Amino acid sequence: DTGVSQNPRHKITKRGQNVTFRCDPISEHNRLYWYRQTLGQGPEFLTYFQNEAQLEKSRLLSDRFSAERPKGSFSTLEIQRTEQGDSAMYLCASSLSLGLKNIQYFGAGTRLSVL
């Protein structure tokens, strides 16, 4: 049973460029989440999918951010026209919707640096 996989692990880009991150959840997990973590802070929720439907979006998810989960399996998070303030660790998590607990299991994250 492999864990949540995120690619790339590190991304360095210039301001104004577009970037895309990929997340592969634990197989059979129907829920997938994106969080952002800046230095010295805990993760902040961005968005969540149940299967292919995007059910919750944070106000942090500006119109430059778009997330998709087209077939209910892997997900992509795209940031258009990156800004220096987008520099952060982007964490993906997945869970299986059984019972109330619904533990979210995280990947190792993609660290984005915008120069």
Add this chain to the structure above:
Amino acid sequence: AQKITQTQPGMFVQEKEAVTLDCTYDTSDPSYGLFWYKQPSSGEMIFLIYQGSYDQQNATEGRYSLNFQKARKSANLVISASQLGDSAMYFCAMREGMNTGFQKLVFGTGTRLLVSP
């Protein structure tokens, strides 16, 4: 208002000793869950332990236990017999509306634990 407060930026403990990491939370929702995660330097958030607001007993998972005091709104993590591999950041998190389908976890700012030989 801060929903999750972790007041200890850093904690030091010697190997084999027990350590308590503090977490207080703020919610008016009667149905919520509390979670603790460990984040080593590699970056991955590792789930440790869960406590539901309606659970009568304090949660335990191996060397981890959760000291849940509902009236004080605290959910402290106790690690018994610390090991060198326990050195990491520890985050407390809460999910409100457990029976309404909300999924967002709200995290505290974390506590860095250093275990010395």
